Amino acid sequence: MPKPRINPVQGDITEQDVDAVVNAANSSLLGGGGVDGAIHRRGGPDILAECRKLRAERFPDGLPAGQAAATTAGRLPARWVIHTVGPVWSRQEDRSGLLASCHRESLRVARELGARTVAFPAISTGVYRWPLKDAARIAVSTLQEEGEGFAELRLVLFGKEAYEAFCAAVL
Template sequence: MRIEAVEGDITTESVDAIVNAANSQLMGGGGVDGAIHAAAGPTLLHECRRLRAARWHDGLPVGEAVATGAGELEAQWVIHTVGPNRHRGQTDPDLLASCFRRSLEVAEEVGARTIAFPAISAGVYGWDAAEVAAIAVDTVRSHPGHEVDLVRFVLFGAPVAQHFRETLGA
């Protein structure tokens, strides 16, 4: 598996699946979540509502992941995962690692060979970008699956991208 880190806009990535740092209600929001919903168009919100009604009535749990179609995005799938919110006392690194692990597992389930991740829980959820980078890279490197060929961390802002590049040793 090739792993890389770039600064950019995850909504424009030409990969099989992009990961959405979603809120538990799957209804769109701010940051990456809002950008993905805006770029994907109304089909994404419709799929999220249908999925929530069918399976996740109380919301998607922290650390879990689920896939939908990608609407108008170049990607084929959006994998939604809910990161831990440090401001709400969700400080367990295993919860954050679960977001990356479960997203990779879901990517394999839908047949994605290439996947783009944001810096889940960095920013408004209060996690330090360097800590997110360390957990994300370690989780991806230790993933036992062999279906995904490329993991690209697509990061908003040079400082966050630099943390990921340093962690990758690039």
């Protein structure tokens, strides 16, 4: 089986012209800081409206960590936003399975939508404090294992340090 094309790029995930962008959301699905806030701000009110509908109909207690759900992308160049909630990093508990699940479940949802190109942020590496090199290793290995059939899986990294960590993991 050929490995999927995984491309790390340094940039802004809200500017990516892909079928779907993955949002490192919080469980409320109602917007927040970091990637989540940027996607909601740039994408506009249609994303929030669909997130509220998801909360009312499917996730009344919030989207669980490791799961994924899709909405419109509103005013983003993408067609869809796939929301996933990453785990908070912990020294005391290995939560790497949950971080891998964020990527796996996002790919599952992307397949259901018919997406061929998907952009991922560095899930859990911001306020959830996941170490960059470890997050990159988990993300890249999961995308390599689960990404068959996609034309491109793009890793969109905001800063130089994140970009370098994910580039190293792709090699």
